[in-house]
Amino acid sequence: MSENRPKILMIYTGGTIGMKENPETKALEPFDFNHLLDNVPKLKMLDYDISHHQFGRPIDSSDMDPRHWGKIVKVIEENYRDFDGFVVLHGTDTMAYTASALSFMLQQLSKPVIITGSQLPIGEVRTDGEENLITALQIAAAKDGDGRPMVREVAILFENFLWRGNRSTKRSSDNFDAFRSNNYPELAKIGLGITFNKEALWRSPVKDSPLVVQYAMDTNVVCLDLFPGIQENVVRHILSTPGLKGVILKTFGAGNAPGEKWLSEALKEAVDRGIVIVNITQCPNGEVVPHRYRNGLGLTRAGVVPGHDLTSEAAITKLMYLLGRGLSNKEVAHYMQCNLCGEMS
Numbered sequence: 001m002s003e004n005r006p007k008i009l010m011i012y013t014g015g016t017i018g019m020k021e022n023p024e025t026k027a028l029e030p031f032d033f034n035h036l037l038d039n040v041p042k043l044k045m046l047d048y049d050i051s052h053h054q055f056g057r058p059i060d061s062s063d064m065d066p067r068h069w070g071k072i073v074k075v076i077e078e079n080y081r082d083f084d085g086f087v088v089l090h091g092t093d094t095m096a097y098t099a100s101a102l103s104f105m106l107q108q109l110s111k112p113v114i115i116t117g118s119q120l121p122i123g124e125v126r127t128d129g130e131e132n133l134i135t136a137l138q139i140a141a142a143k144d145g146d147g148r149p150m151v152r153e154v155a156i157l158f159e160n161f162l163w164r165g166n167r168s169t170k171r172s173s174d175n176f177d178a179f180r181s182n183n184y185p186e187l188a189k190i191g192l193g194i195t196f197n198k199e200a201l202w203r204s205p206v207k208d209s210p211l212v213v214q215y216a217m218d219t220n221v222v223c224l225d226l227f228p229g230i231q232e233n234v235v236r237h238i239l240s241t242p243g244l245k246g247v248i249l250k251t252f253g254a255g256n257a258p259g260e261k262w263l264s265e266a267l268k269e270a271v272d273r274g275i276v277i278v279n280i281t282q283c284p285n286g287e288v289v290p291h292r293y294r295n296g297l298g299l300t301r302a303g304v305v306p307g308h309d310l311t312s313e314a315a316i317t318k319l320m321y322l323l324g325r326g327l328s329n330k331e332v333a334h335y336m337q338c339n340l341c342g343e344m345s
Contacts, residue, residue, distance in 0.1 A: 006141035007049045009083040011075055013068065014058030015091030017129040019121035040130055048141055051083070061091025061098075061117075066217035066320065069101045076106065076113065077213045085112040085140030085149060089133070092117045092170060092178055095156060096313040099165025103154040103314075103341050104321035107212040108204050112140045112151035115165060116158060119176055128176045132157060135190055142194070153202040153342065155187055162188035164202065166314040166343040169284075182284045183309040183345065202342040218323035221246040223316060225282065232262045239270040246276045246319040246332070249304060250312065255279050255288030256295045264302045271303030274329045278336050280307035280315050287345070305333045307344075314343045 012018050021027070043050065053075050059068055076086055090098055099115050106113065116136040118129030136157040142150040154165035159177040167184040188196045220243045224235070239247070247270070251257050271277055279288050279299055287309035290300045300306070307315050318340070322332045339345075 005047055005049045006085070007083045008051070008085050008087060008137055008140050009075075009079050010050060010052040010087045010089065010137075011072060012052060012054045012058070012089045013061075013064075013072065013091075014055065015061050015089060015117045016121055017089050017116070017118040017133065018058060021121065040133065042130065042134060043137070046134070046137060046141075048137060050137065053079075059091070061093040061095065064091070064094040064098060066101070066219060069098060069105060069217065070215045072098070072102065073105050073213055073215060077211065080111070080211055083111075085114065085151075087133070087136045087140050088113065088115045090115050090117050092119065092158075096165070096168045096170055096179065096311070097317060099154050099156050099168060100311070100314040100343070101217065101317040101321070103166040103343065104318055105214050105217070106154065107214070107341065108206055108209045109154065109211060109341075110152050110204065110209075111149050112142075113154045113165075114140045114151070114162075115154065115156050119174070119178060128159065132159070135194070138194060139188065142196070150196055151187065151201060152204065157190075160190045161186045162190070162194075162196075164200075164342055166317075166341065167311060169311050169313060171284075183287065183311075184342075204341075214321065214324065216324035216326075217317070217320040218245060219320055220244055220323065221248070221316060221319050223248045223250060223312065225250045226252065226257055228258070230258070232260075232266065235263065236266050239266055239275065244275055245323050245329075247278070248307070248312065248315045248319060249277050249279050249299075250282045251279055251288070251299070252282060254286065254292045255281055255290050255299065255306060257299055259295045259298065264298050267299065267304055268302040276319065276323075276329050276332045276336065277304045278307040278310075278315060278319065278333075279304045280310050280312065305336055307336060309345050310343060318343060 114136045116132045120127040158179045163181040167181040171180045288306045
């Protein structure tokens with residue numbers, strides 16, 4: 001490898017971007033990244049040193065789980081010193097979950113981890129995959145005026161925007177512009193050039209610190225969506241799940257719930273048993289303001305902690321991460337309300 005060229009490691013986990021059509025069967029098959037430069041000749045124009053790591057068996061993103069997150073983290077950890085940045089190719093369905101999880105598992109990150117994918121395979125004539133891949137590589141190689149990486153966090157690159165990973169959610173299953181960050185501005189806009197929103201980029205408060213990696217993610221958690229008419233037996237059944245340690249409670253508006261006495265009693269009983277319950281809003285925009293309305297205040301009095309403007313994806317993966325650290329339930333409840341890596345305002 002040349003010492004002067006950006007060194008980027010591309011990690012292919014699976015997903016549509018890594019597929020191409022078999023000319024004989026017309027079926028989509030995994031792409032052979034050993035021949036990437038032959039199939040995407042524009043990459044040669046970047047003049048980067050690009051290496052790749054390909055999972056032995058491509059993963060449908062619907063099958064992505066913490067074990068796979070751990071494999072991605074391991075590749076990054078083992079190659080962290082040798083590369084300037086990382087590009088993770090991933091299916092779109094669970095991309096925001098993976099981006100959120102990696103942001104917590106890779107603490108004190110000082111290099112870019114750019115996650116991208118596509119709605120159409122990279123091997124097709126008409127595809128968003130080629131542009132997404134090239135732009136992701138350019139962002140992973142970008143430097144600031146001091147020669148340090150411009151991006152030092154986990155981010156999602158899709159179509160015309162770069163979004164903070166733990167602020168993103170998939171908003172469309174059939175548009176090229178598939179992702180959005182509803183409560184945080186874009187990190188960069190992609191047009192004729194790449195324009196970084198420097199004020200929005202994450203900078204770790206701990207300077208020049210080594211990467212801190214955590215693999216343990218405790219999956220004894222659940223998301224509970226409230227809705228008008230939800231039944232007491234359903235809520236109590238969920239809260240009585242054996243081994244349950246944490247609940248993401250998705251509430252109405254600014255963090256409100258039905259004022260039924262049984263609901264607040266069931267939640268308080270669960271909290272008293274040591275279950276951490278976090279209140280996030282079902283709304284795409286906005287945040288939980290627990291003291292704005294009486295019903296929201298009732299949740300707080302029951303011991304439910306506010307998740308402020310966390311996305312669903314960030315809330316559930318952050319809860320897994322904190323529980324995986326072996327913290328007490330009080331410590332988990334405390335840190336769920338703290339901004340660890342730009343996931344909440």
